Amino acid sequence: xxxxxxxxxxxxxxxxxxxxxxxxxxxxxxxxxxxxxxxxxxxxxxxxxxxxxxxxxxxxxxxxxxxxxxxxxxxxxxxxxxxxxxxxxxxxxxxxxxxxxxxxxxxxxxxxxxxxxxxxxxxxxxxxxxxxxxxxxxxxxxxxxxxxxxxxxxxxxxxxxxxxxxxxxxxxxxxxxxxxxxxxxxxxxxxxxxxxxxxxxxxxxxxxxxxxxxxxxxxxxxxxxxxxxxxxxxxxxxxxxxxxxxxxxxxxxxxxxxxxxxxxxxxxxxxxxxxxxxxxxxxxx
Amino acid sequence: xxxxxxxxxxxxxxxxxxxxxxxxxxxxxxxxxxxxxxxxxxxxxxxxxxxxxxxxxxxxxxxxxxxxxxxxxxxxxxxxxxxxxxxxxxxxxxxxxxxxxxxxxxxxxxxxxxxxxxxxxxxxxxxxxxxxxxxxxxxxxxxxxxxxxxxxxxxxxxxxxxxxxxxxxxxxxxxxxxxxxxxxxxxxxxxxxxxxxxxxxxxxxxxxxxxxx
Numbered sequence: 001x002x003x004x005x006x007x008x009x010x011x012x013x014x015x016x017x018x019x020x021x022x023x024x025x026x027x028x029x030x031x032x033x034x035x036x037x038x039x040x041x042x043x044x045x046x047x048x049x050x051x052x053x054x055x056x057x058x059x060x061x062x063x064x065x066x067x068x069x070x071x072x073x074x075x076x077x078x079x080x081x082x083x084x085x086x087x088x089x090x091x092x093x094x095x096x097x098x099x100x101x102x103x104x105x106x107x108x109x110x111x112x113x114x115x116x117x118x119x120x121x122x123x124x125x126x127x128x129x130x131x132x133x134x135x136x137x138x139x140x141x142x143x144x145x146x147x148x149x150x151x152x153x154x155x156x157x158x159x160x161x162x163x164x165x166x167x168x169x170x171x172x173x174x175x176x177x178x179x180x181x182x183x184x185x186x187x188x189x190x191x192x193x194x195x196x197x198x199x200x201x202x203x204x205x206x207x208x209x210x211x212x213x214x215x216x217x218x219x220x221x222x223x224x225x226x227x228x229x230x231x232x233x234x235x236x237x238x239x240x241x242x243x244x245x246x247x248x249x250x251x252x253x254x255x256x257x258x259x260x261x262x263x264x265x266x267x268x269x270x271x272x273x274x275x276x277x278x279x280x281x282x283x284x285x
Numbered sequence: 286x287x288x289x290x291x292x293x294x295x296x297x298x299x300x301x302x303x304x305x306x307x308x309x310x311x312x313x314x315x316x317x318x319x320x321x322x323x324x325x326x327x328x329x330x331x332x333x334x335x336x337x338x339x340x341x342x343x344x345x346x347x348x349x350x351x352x353x354x355x356x357x358x359x360x361x362x363x364x365x366x367x368x369x370x371x372x373x374x375x376x377x378x379x380x381x382x383x384x385x386x387x388x389x390x391x392x393x394x395x396x397x398x399x400x401x402x403x404x405x406x407x408x409x410x411x412x413x414x415x416x417x418x419x420x421x422x423x424x425x426x427x428x429x430x431x432x433x434x435x436x437x438x439x440x441x442x443x444x445x446x447x448x449x450x451x452x453x454x455x456x457x458x459x460x461x462x463x464x465x466x467x468x469x470x471x472x473x474x475x476x477x478x479x480x481x482x483x484x485x486x487x488x489x490x491x492x493x494x495x496x497x498x
Contacts, residue, residue, distance in 0.1 A: 022322075226318060234489030
């Protein structure tokens with residue numbers, strides 16, 4: 001699975017490599033992206049440089065993570081304006097290796113139906129299993145997917161939650177391998193917590209899943225927030241690793257969606273229209 | 286009060302949580318982030334365990350490291366039935382100890398592959414996997430013969446012992462290290478039996494068993 005990537009769409013994307021705060025300073029670090037071995041290094045001023053062999057790669061430092069691009073970036077990294085709000089807690093919460101393609105992991109992130117069964121007692125609980133009708137649109141200007149009016153009962157919606165709430169969700173998919181969700185903040189009704197999933201496609205069927213948590217929460221420690229997210233990700237891991245095929249099939253006849261999968265249908269159609277090939281099984285022509 | 290220095294995603298910590306739950310022992314947990322913060326290698330935790338390893342259990346004046354040692358202590362001190370660690374029966378006690386040592390080999394191999402794949406530790410994942418398969422074959426055959434003798438557990442105990450608890454986590458998490466259990470049916474039947482021990486609790490990556498037949 002380590003054949004170099006030849007998909008121009010994937011090569012033109014920004015990809016996350018690591019949380020900047022987790023990188024030990026002034027020492028070479030190694031990771032893989034799109035089947036390619038990369039080296040990166042943080043200097044004393046917190047600036048990160050990324051190399052493919054001796055070739056320096058473009059770097060963006062954003063949302064707590066270092067991002068790079070193996071080709072020529074087609075566009076700047078997507079906007080996440082909430083990150084700059086002064087009263088938010090921004091926590092790089094987790095980096096987890098998962099044997100699954102990046103698009104499968106995005107779809108799992110978008111799916112509310114699995115909450116009661118996989119995140120039992122936290123993000124869902126039986127018998128509150130219904131995924132109610134929600135809205136999905138493709139914003140052509142921003143080239144991103146938006147799912148709104150998502151409502152789900154959650155016994156413990158966040159690290160700082162004390163008791164169940166009907167959580168409102170908004171999902172954005174601003175990047176083929178990244179998704180951002182906005183959800184009711186358990187400690188401030190007027191605000192939305194942000195949880196972002198940034199997937200690093202190590203190869204077509206393996207990712208490093210990076211999480212950014214950006215919340216209004218004056219109570220929980222960073223450690224509480226990190227451990228909460230690590231628990232959630234680790235619950236997803238065995239489910240994701242048992243999905244077959246590991247790459248996401250884009251042929252509309254390949255897998256049968258249900259109503260709750262509305263956003264996944266739009267996501268697959270969007271990937272098809274982009275001509276993305278890495279991590280998917282393209283639809284037959 | 287008992288304090289467990291704990292990381293939720295650690296199989297060795299999970300062993301202790303399992304036994305505490307099965308024995309109904311009240312305790313509190315002190316979370317130590319193993320990855321990515323590596324708090325177990327920082328000064329504050331090294332003062333508690335100079336080896337920089339989780340879990341650690343404190344019970345009054347006693348500070349104890351090493352998951353197997355903690356299982357031995359909890360069972361000897363708090364299990365009134367005497368079944369979990371059969372101190373009165375040397376031969377059975379010896380088989381329990383034998384499988385406690387086997388559990389360490391499981392941790393080093395199956396647990397090592399999981400550390401390499403999921404937590405990016407610089408270990409030889411393929412070597413870990415082939416060693417884990419060698420150990421799983423030995424255990425699977427052993428459990429098959431145990432079943433023929435109407436023995437449900439890894440040691441020759443009539444009810445579960447701490448050897449079952451010690452072996453369980455990294456076997457149950459093996460797929461996270463790319464080690465399938467599909468070829469080990471006796472292991473799979475045994476893990477279902479462990480999941481049905483009263484007081485069983487899951488961890489991320491380990492799901493409860495369905496209702497028994």
